[in-house]
Amino acid sequence: xxxxxxxxxxxxxxxxxxxxxxxxxxxxxxxxxxxxxxxxxxxxxxxxxxxxxxxxxxxxxxxxxxxxxxxxxxxxxxxxxxxxxxxxxxxxxxxxxxxxxxxxxxxxxxx
Amino acid sequence: xxxxxxxxxxxxxxxxxxxxxxxxxxxxxxxxxxxxxxxxxxxxxxxxxxxxxxxxxxxxxxxxxxxxxxxxxxxxxxxxxxxxxxxxxxxxxxxxxxxxxxxxxxxxxxxxx
Numbered sequence: 242x243x244x245x246x247x248x249x250x251x252x253x254x255x256x257x258x259x260x261x262x263x264x265x266x267x268x269x270x271x272x273x274x275x276x277x278x279x280x281x282x283x284x285x286x287x288x289x290x291x292x293x294x295x296x297x298x299x300x301x302x303x304x305x306x307x308x309x310x311x312x313x314x315x316x317x318x319x320x321x322x323x324x325x326x327x328x329x330x331x332x333x334x335x336x337x338x339x340x341x342x343x344x345x346x347x348x349x350x351x352x
Numbered sequence: 353x354x355x356x357x358x359x360x361x362x363x364x365x366x367x368x369x370x371x372x373x374x375x376x377x378x379x380x381x382x383x384x385x386x387x388x389x390x391x392x393x394x395x396x397x398x399x400x401x402x403x404x405x406x407x408x409x410x411x412x413x414x415x416x417x418x419x420x421x422x423x424x425x426x427x428x429x430x431x432x433x434x435x436x437x438x439x440x441x442x443x444x445x446x447x448x449x450x451x452x453x454x455x456x457x458x459x460x461x462x463x464x465x
Binding site: 245274276281282283284285286289297299300331333338339340341342343344345346 | 356358384386388393394395396397398401441445447451452453454455456457458
């Protein structure tokens, strides 16, 4: 099993550009999450999903959209990137509400 | 409003000794607490958890203690090993009402050989 994978690993964007981060899990987990990690801030929940076709806002959802069309995939979109979205993005999945399994992260730089 | 706090950004411990990492929270609605470990350039990995109805959970060298009245939890690692050197995050989960999964800011543990 690959566990949780994230694509791409690193990306540089210009302000105003759009992009989609892909998260895939092969553990048949119901729950999936997107976090961002910034220095001194820990991990902050952006959006999450409790099952295929469902999404919900987390702690810092502004500027991001998500979709969960297939159970194994959770996409995070940035419609118009801003420098404040420079961060490391982590995806996670979980079979129930508690323990989460994280991907390796995507490093995003917005110039 | 930081609902989960790790007030020590870093901690150094001699190999073989005990490491104690602390975490405080403010929200009494949290019903589950977890510790994650993170190495550089990797995602966090789950370490140990505790339900709010318990005060202690042990798994090998790792023990988590929960003091609900003080809204405080701690992770004890005994004995500490150089491979334990990593950043440790505590996290708190609220499942009733508004769903919340809040991480602390992390403590960097360095175990000296």
